[in-house]
Amino acid sequence: MIDIRKLGLFNKMAKEGGNTVANHLSQMTGMQTEMEITKINFIDIPDIKTHVGDERQIGISIKMLEPPHGYILFLFNAENAKKLANGMIGDMGETSDDTDGFTDMERSAIQEIGNIMTSGFIDGWANVLQTTIDISTPNFTFGPGSGMVDELVGDRENDMALMFDSRVHALESDINVKVYTFPELEELVELMQEIEV
Numbered sequence: 001m002i003d004i005r006k007l008g009l010f011n012k013m014a015k016e017g018g019n020t021v022a023n024h025l026s027q028m029t030g031m032q033t034e035m036e037i038t039k040i041n042f043i044d045i046p047d048i049k050t051h052v053g054d055e056r057q058i059g060i061s062i063k064m065l066e067p068p069h070g071y072i073l074f075l076f077n078a079e080n081a082k083k084l085a086n087g088m089i090g091d092m093g094e095t096s097d098d099t100d101g102f103t104d105m106e107r108s109a110i111q112e113i114g115n116i117m118t119s120g121f122i123d124g125w126a127n128v129l130q131t132t133i134d135i136s137t138p139n140f141t142f143g144p145g146s147g148m149v150d151e152l153v154g155d156r157e158n159d160m161a162l163m164f165d166s167r168v169h170a171l172e173s174d175i176n177v178k179v180y181t182f183p184e185l186e187e188l189v190e191l192m193q194e195i196e197v
Helices: 008-029 045-052 078-089 104-129 145-153 185-193
Strands: 033-044 056-063 070-076 139-144 160-170 175-183
Touching: 008 033, 008 078, 008 104, 008 160, 008 175, 033 045, 045 145, 045 160, 056 078, 056 104, 056 145, 070 078, 070 104, 070 145, 078 104, 078 160, 078 175, 104 139, 104 175, 139 145, 145 175, 160 185, 175 185
Parallel strands: none
Antiparallel strands: 033 160, 056 070, 056 139, 070 175, 160 175
16 A cells, blocks of 8 residues: 555656666767656566567666665667667777677677666666665676566566556667566555655
Protein backbone atom coordinates (compact mmCIF):
# COMPACT_ATOMS: atom_id res chain seq x y z
CA MET A 1 0.00 0.00 0.00
CA ILE A 2 1.26 3.45 -0.84
CA ASP A 3 -0.09 6.87 -0.07
CA ILE A 4 -1.73 8.06 -3.28
CA ARG A 5 -0.05 11.47 -2.97
CA LYS A 6 3.28 9.71 -3.35
CA LEU A 7 2.52 8.18 -6.73
CA GLY A 8 4.03 11.26 -8.37
CA LEU A 9 7.39 10.13 -6.96
CA PHE A 10 7.46 7.33 -9.55
CA ASN A 11 7.31 9.91 -12.33
CA LYS A 12 9.88 12.05 -10.59
CA MET A 13 12.27 9.10 -10.21
CA ALA A 14 11.89 8.18 -13.86
CA LYS A 15 12.42 11.79 -14.99
CA GLU A 16 15.40 12.50 -12.73
CA GLY A 17 17.06 9.21 -13.67
CA GLY A 18 16.42 9.75 -17.36
CA ASN A 19 17.55 13.36 -17.50
CA THR A 20 20.79 12.59 -15.68
CA VAL A 21 21.54 9.84 -18.21
CA ALA A 22 20.69 12.08 -21.18
CA ASN A 23 22.92 14.91 -19.91
CA HIS A 24 25.89 12.62 -19.29
CA LEU A 25 25.52 10.96 -22.69
CA SER A 26 25.27 14.30 -24.49
CA GLN A 27 28.53 15.39 -22.86
CA MET A 28 30.33 12.13 -23.62
CA THR A 29 29.27 11.47 -27.19
CA GLY A 30 28.68 14.99 -28.45
CA MET A 31 25.23 13.82 -29.61
CA GLN A 32 22.20 15.76 -28.47
CA THR A 33 20.32 13.27 -26.30
CA GLU A 34 16.98 13.36 -24.54
CA MET A 35 15.07 10.96 -22.38
CA GLU A 36 11.47 10.01 -22.86
CA ILE A 37 9.53 8.01 -20.27
CA THR A 38 6.96 6.07 -22.25
CA LYS A 39 5.21 4.33 -19.39
CA ILE A 40 5.48 3.15 -15.82
CA ASN A 41 3.78 -0.16 -15.17
CA PHE A 42 3.41 -2.79 -12.51
CA ILE A 43 3.68 -5.87 -14.65
CA ASP A 44 3.94 -9.66 -14.25
CA ILE A 45 7.44 -10.93 -14.90
CA PRO A 46 6.32 -13.40 -17.66
CA ASP A 47 4.66 -10.43 -19.41
CA ILE A 48 7.87 -8.42 -19.19
CA LYS A 49 9.72 -11.23 -20.96
CA THR A 50 7.15 -11.13 -23.75
CA HIS A 51 7.35 -7.32 -23.90
CA VAL A 52 11.15 -7.33 -24.13
CA GLY A 53 11.08 -10.06 -26.80
CA ASP A 54 13.59 -12.66 -27.95
CA GLU A 55 15.58 -10.45 -30.32
CA ARG A 56 19.34 -10.48 -29.65
CA GLN A 57 20.32 -7.21 -28.00
CA ILE A 58 23.10 -5.74 -25.92
CA GLY A 59 22.09 -5.67 -22.28
CA ILE A 60 23.81 -3.76 -19.49
CA SER A 61 22.52 -4.71 -16.06
CA ILE A 62 23.45 -3.63 -12.57
CA LYS A 63 22.41 -4.79 -9.15
CA MET A 64 21.46 -2.23 -6.49
CA LEU A 65 23.43 -3.13 -3.37
CA GLU A 66 21.30 -0.94 -1.07
CA PRO A 67 17.54 -0.36 -0.75
CA PRO A 68 15.46 -0.53 -2.88
CA HIS A 69 17.74 -3.41 -4.07
CA GLY A 70 16.86 -5.20 -7.31
CA TYR A 71 18.14 -4.61 -10.83
CA ILE A 72 18.26 -2.12 -13.67
CA LEU A 73 18.57 -3.27 -17.27
CA PHE A 74 19.44 -1.14 -20.31
CA LEU A 75 18.77 -2.73 -23.70
CA PHE A 76 19.84 -1.60 -27.16
CA ASN A 77 20.72 -3.23 -30.46
CA ALA A 78 24.25 -3.71 -31.78
CA GLU A 79 23.90 -1.01 -34.43
CA ASN A 80 22.91 1.59 -31.82
CA ALA A 81 25.72 0.48 -29.52
CA LYS A 82 28.15 1.03 -32.40
CA LYS A 83 26.82 4.53 -33.07
CA LEU A 84 27.11 5.50 -29.40
CA ALA A 85 30.63 4.05 -29.17
CA ASN A 86 31.75 5.82 -32.34
CA GLY A 87 30.28 9.10 -31.07
CA MET A 88 32.33 8.74 -27.93
CA ILE A 89 35.56 7.64 -29.60
CA GLY A 90 35.36 10.26 -32.36
CA ASP A 91 38.70 10.51 -34.16
CA MET A 92 40.65 9.15 -31.21
CA GLY A 93 40.69 5.50 -32.09
CA GLU A 94 39.84 2.57 -34.22
CA THR A 95 36.22 1.91 -35.12
CA SER A 96 34.74 -0.49 -37.64
CA ASP A 97 31.52 -0.40 -39.64
CA ASP A 98 31.11 -4.13 -39.25
CA THR A 99 28.03 -4.65 -37.07
CA ASP A 100 28.94 -8.25 -36.17
CA GLY A 101 32.01 -7.45 -34.14
CA PHE A 102 33.36 -4.65 -32.00
CA THR A 103 36.95 -3.41 -31.83
CA ASP A 104 38.53 -3.35 -28.36
CA MET A 105 38.21 0.43 -28.38
CA GLU A 106 34.47 0.18 -29.16
CA ARG A 107 33.98 -2.41 -26.46
CA SER A 108 35.57 -0.26 -23.80
CA ALA A 109 33.57 2.78 -25.02
CA ILE A 110 30.33 0.78 -24.67
CA GLN A 111 31.40 -0.33 -21.22
CA GLU A 112 32.06 3.29 -20.23
CA ILE A 113 28.69 4.34 -21.67
CA GLY A 114 27.12 1.56 -19.59
CA ASN A 115 28.81 2.90 -16.45
CA ILE A 116 27.59 6.42 -17.19
CA MET A 117 24.01 5.34 -17.93
CA THR A 118 23.63 3.11 -14.88
CA SER A 119 25.25 5.47 -12.39
CA GLY A 120 23.36 8.47 -13.83
CA PHE A 121 20.04 6.67 -13.54
CA ILE A 122 20.71 5.62 -9.95
CA ASP A 123 21.92 9.12 -8.99
CA GLY A 124 18.60 10.49 -10.19
CA TRP A 125 16.70 7.92 -8.12
CA ALA A 126 18.82 8.52 -5.03
CA ASN A 127 18.10 12.29 -5.27
CA VAL A 128 14.36 11.73 -5.31
CA LEU A 129 14.48 9.10 -2.54
CA GLN A 130 16.85 11.27 -0.49
CA THR A 131 19.29 8.43 0.01
CA THR A 132 22.42 6.88 -1.51
CA ILE A 133 22.27 3.68 -3.54
CA ASP A 134 25.45 1.72 -4.08
CA ILE A 135 25.55 -0.39 -7.26
CA SER A 136 27.49 -3.36 -8.61
CA THR A 137 29.81 -3.18 -11.61
CA PRO A 138 27.71 -3.22 -14.80
CA ASN A 139 27.34 -6.64 -16.41
CA PHE A 140 27.29 -6.88 -20.22
CA THR A 141 25.36 -9.52 -22.14
CA PHE A 142 24.60 -10.03 -25.81
CA GLY A 143 21.58 -12.25 -26.37
CA PRO A 144 17.79 -12.44 -26.26
CA GLY A 145 16.33 -9.70 -24.02
CA SER A 146 13.80 -12.12 -22.52
CA GLY A 147 16.64 -14.37 -21.32
CA MET A 148 18.27 -11.44 -19.51
CA VAL A 149 15.02 -10.59 -17.69
CA ASP A 150 14.67 -14.23 -16.71
CA GLU A 151 18.21 -14.32 -15.37
CA LEU A 152 17.75 -11.13 -13.33
CA VAL A 153 14.29 -11.63 -11.84
CA GLY A 154 12.96 -14.98 -13.03
CA ASP A 155 13.19 -16.52 -9.55
CA ARG A 156 11.38 -13.75 -7.67
CA GLU A 157 8.77 -14.83 -5.19
CA ASN A 158 6.48 -11.94 -6.01
CA ASP A 159 5.99 -12.17 -9.73
CA MET A 160 5.33 -8.46 -10.22
CA ALA A 161 7.95 -5.91 -11.13
CA LEU A 162 7.80 -2.16 -11.53
CA MET A 163 8.70 -1.41 -15.11
CA PHE A 164 9.85 2.03 -16.20
CA ASP A 165 9.77 1.78 -19.97
CA SER A 166 12.00 4.69 -20.88
CA ARG A 167 13.90 5.58 -24.00
CA VAL A 168 17.10 7.49 -24.28
CA HIS A 169 17.01 9.09 -27.70
CA ALA A 170 19.99 10.59 -29.51
CA LEU A 171 18.27 12.97 -31.89
CA GLU A 172 20.45 13.15 -34.99
CA SER A 173 21.50 9.52 -34.79
CA ASP A 174 18.14 7.91 -34.12
CA ILE A 175 19.45 5.81 -31.23
CA ASN A 176 17.03 4.26 -28.77
CA VAL A 177 18.00 2.71 -25.48
CA LYS A 178 15.30 1.11 -23.33
CA VAL A 179 15.54 1.02 -19.56
CA TYR A 180 13.78 -1.53 -17.37
CA THR A 181 13.98 -1.37 -13.59
CA PHE A 182 13.14 -4.14 -11.18
CA PRO A 183 13.39 -2.74 -7.64
CA GLU A 184 12.19 -4.75 -4.65
CA LEU A 185 8.71 -3.28 -4.37
CA GLU A 186 8.34 -3.45 -0.57
CA GLU A 187 11.66 -1.68 -0.01
CA LEU A 188 10.84 0.97 -2.59
CA VAL A 189 7.49 1.67 -0.94
CA GLU A 190 9.19 1.92 2.48
CA LEU A 191 11.65 4.51 1.12
CA MET A 192 8.82 6.45 -0.50
CA GLN A 193 6.74 6.45 2.69
CA GLU A 194 9.54 8.31 4.49
CA ILE A 195 9.48 11.23 2.05
CA GLU A 196 7.41 14.31 2.77
CA VAL A 197 5.30 15.40 -0.21
